[in-house]
Amino acid sequence: xxxxTQSPKYLFRKEGQNVTLSCEQNLNHDAMxxxxxxxxxxxxxxxxxxxVNDFQKGDIAEGYSVxxxxxESFPLxxxxxxxxxxxxxxxxxxxxLLGLNTEAFFGQGTRLTxx
Amino acid sequence: xxxxxxxxxxxxxxGEDAVINCSSSxxxxxxxxxxxxxxxxxxxxxxxxxxxxxxxxxKISASIKKKKQQSSLYLTASQLxxxxxxxxxxxxxxxxADGLTFGKxxxxxxxx
Numbered sequence: 001x002x003x004x005t006q007s008p009k010y011l012f013r014k015e016g017q018n019v020t021l022s023c024e025q026n027l028n029h030d031a032m033x034x035x036x037x038x039x040x041x042x043x044x045x046x047x048x049x050x051x052v053n054d055f056q057k058g059d060i061a062e063g064y065s066v067x068x069x070x071x072e073s074f075p076l077x078x079x080x081x082x083x084x085x086x087x088x089x090x091x092x093x094x095x096x097l098l099g100l101n102t103e104a105f106f107g108q109g110t111r112l113t114x115x
Numbered sequence: 116x117x118x119x120x121x122x123x124x125x126x127x128x129x130g131e132d133a134v135i136n137c138s139s140s141x142x143x144x145x146x147x148x149x150x151x152x153x154x155x156x157x158x159x160x161x162x163x164x165x166x167x168x169x170x171x172x173x174k175i176s177a178s179i180k181k182k183k184q185q186s187s188l189y190l191t192a193s194q195l196x197x198x199x200x201x202x203x204x205x206x207x208x209x210x211x212a213d214g215l216t217f218g219k220x221x222x223x224x225x226x227x
Binding site: 035042102104105 | 117147149154155156157158159162202204214215216217218219220
């Protein structure tokens, strides 16, 4: 079955530590995205990537970093510079980005709690 | 800028109709609608393109107004399974070069 997989589902980290969230897709999609979801805020775009080895900042990229070394993978690192990292993180992919009129497929999310 | 959704929340009885609105400050290339159940991933419902074309999976209709800055999602004869949070995602007139910008969501509760 094709899909998009995020791991882990729950993640706890101490304040000041970097943490990497995994996102893998086997849909052969070119475009991938990271969104952050907070209660009452909807989904806010962190980073997105159109092709391998290229990515762009979204609306709230500060304190985050990404890489796109393979088409299937788009990991997100939450750095110690992110002031309020506790949130629900969603990864998504779509066939292509330019002329985006196709649906986005979302992973099940990772709930990050920083203590 | 995030599109503005209204209402923020609505409670209905099973079988009643609902309308959820999405308003953007800029001209739109397309509007996407997703539904999210608590703790789950958002699920695609529909895309409306600027020419009025629709692409969707479920028996849910939507419209995009002539000004192309507003969209409405129509849920008719609502079922208990329609409960969840509905998000609109907008794509600017320049195409998808900067991804989708989502609204804050509309919480829909369907009661028996």
